[in-house]
Amino acid sequence: MANHILPVEVQGLTKKFGDFTAVDHVSFTVKPGEVLGYLGPNGSGKTTTIRMLCGLLTPTEGTAKIMGIDVVQNPEAIKARLGYMSQKFSLYDDLTVRENLEFYAGVYDVPESKEKARIQEILNLAGLEHHSTLFTNELSGGWRQRLALGCAMIHNPPLLFLDEPTSGVDPVARREFWDLIYQLAAGGTTIFITTHYMDEAEHCNRVAFMYRSKLLAFDTPVALKNEYLHGAAWDLEASPLLETVELLSTMPGVAQASLHGDRAHVIVDPGQWTQESLTQKLAEHNVAVKSIATVQSTLEDVFTLLAHRGRVARETNQ
Ligand SMILES: Nc1ncnc2c1ncn2[C@@H]1O[C@H](COP(=O)(O)OP(=O)(O)O)[C@@H](O)[C@H]1O
Ligand SMILES: [Mg+2]
Missing domain, CATH: 3.40.50.300 (P-loop containing nucleotide triphosphate hydrolases)
Structure with missing residues (x-):
C-alpha cells in the first residue's frame, strides 16, 4: 500500500x-x-x-x-x-x-x-x-x-x-x-x-x-x-503607553513589542523575563504598569520569538 x-x-x-x-x-x-x-x-x-x-x-x-x-x-x-x-x-x-x-x-x-x-x-x-x-x-x-x-x-x-x-x-x-x-x-x-x-x-x-x-x-x-512560548506573550496596561512600547523594543530578551489597541503586546524570551522582573525593570524607567497578563499566543508570536533567537545567535557568533 x-x-x-x-x-x-x-x-x-x-x-x-x-x-x-x-x-x-x-x-x-x-x-x-x-x-x-x-x-x-x-x-x-x-x-x-x-x-x-x-x-x-x-x-x-x-x-x-x-x-x-x-x-x-x-x-x-x-x-x-x-x-x-x-x-x-x-x-x-x-x-x-x-x-x-x-x-x-x-x-x-x-x-x-x-x-x-x-x-x-x-x-x-x-x-x-x-x-x-x-x-x-x-x-x-x-x-x-x-x-x-x-x-x-x-x-x-x-x-x-x-x-x-x-x-x-x-x-x-x-x-x-x-x-x-x-x-x-x-x-x-x-x-x-x-x-x-x-x-x-x-x-x-x-x-x-x-x-x-x-x-x-x-x-x-x-x-x-507550548514548546517555545510557555505563555510568554503578554499584554500590558501601562503609561505612558507609546514610550513603554518603544522602551520594551530596545530591551534584551524582548523579541517584539507592539501596540495592541490600548495595551502593549510583548513577546519575551521565557528564559529571560518573568512578569515581575519586567514590571520592575519598567518601573526603573518611570513606567507605571497597571496590569500585565498572559494572552492567547499565536503562531506569529512563536515565529517572532524564533526569528529573534536566530538573530541573537547570529550576532553572538559574529
Ligand atoms: N539560482 C540561484 N542563484 C543564486 N542564488 C539563488 C538562486 N535561487 C535562489 N537564490 C537565493 O537563495 C535564497 C533563497 O531563495 P528562495 O529559496 O527563493 O527563498 P524563498 O522561497 O524562501 O523566498 C535567496 O537569497 C535567493 O536570492
Ligand atoms: Mg519562494
Whole structure:
C-alpha cells in the first residue's frame, strides 16, 4: 500500500549557490495525507527546497526521497508522482480554461482514454464547471489560482507542492482555496504548501519554519506554541503607553513589542523575563504598569520569538 510510504523524506538537504548557502542541512519527513505548511520570510530557502524536492535543482549535499524514490537518482519517476504549482505558474491567457487543462494533460502524459474524465473531475473539484469556455485572462485572481492548481494535479499525483498559491489573492478567495486544499487532503493527497500568511499556518497539520536557510522548528501549531512560548506573550496596561512600547523594543530578551489597541503586546524570551522582573525593570524607567497578563499566543508570536533567537545567535557568533 502506498500509504505506508512516506511522501517526503529529507535528510541533511543542502543547496549552495557559490559561497551562499540557500538551504542548510534541513531534515524532516511528511506523512501521507498531511497538510504541511512550509513557512519563513522571503529569501529563507522555501522555493529552493521545493525545487530540489521536485527534481529541478540538484542538492549540494544530503538526500531527499519522494514516495520512497531518490530525487537525484530517479528524477523522471518522481515527476509522475508529484504536482508542482510554482510561484510563477504559467497559464496560457489566450487559451480557455478547458484548453489549459488539456495542455497540461499532454505535458503530464495523462493517457488519452482518461483525459476527458479527468478534466471534468478537475473542473468539478475546482468549481470551474461554468468557466470552462472562458479565456484565462478573463478570470479573477482567485479563479486563476484554482485553475493553476487544477493544471498542477491533472495527472492525479499523491503529493502536491504549492508555492505561495494564495499570494495576492483576496481574503474570500483565500478561504475558498483552503477549503479546496482540505478537500484534497481528506481524499488522501499530501499537501506541501508555502505561505506568507500566518493565519493560514494555523490551518496546517504541521508547520516548518525556515529562517535564513535553516529549519528552526517543525511541529503542530499547538505543540509549537507550548514548546517555545510557555505563555510568554503578554499584554500590558501601562503609561505612558507609546514610550513603554518603544522602551520594551530596545530591551534584551524582548523579541517584539507592539501596540495592541490600548495595551502593549510583548513577546519575551521565557528564559529571560518573568512578569515581575519586567514590571520592575519598567518601573526603573518611570513606567507605571497597571496590569500585565498572559494572552492567547499565536503562531506569529512563536515565529517572532524564533526569528529573534536566530538573530541573537547570529550576532553572538559574529
Ligand atoms: N539560482 C540561484 N542563484 C543564486 N542564488 C539563488 C538562486 N535561487 C535562489 N537564490 C537565493 O537563495 C535564497 C533563497 O531563495 P528562495 O529559496 O527563493 O527563498 P524563498 O522561497 O524562501 O523566498 C535567496 O537569497 C535567493 O536570492
Ligand atoms: Mg519562494
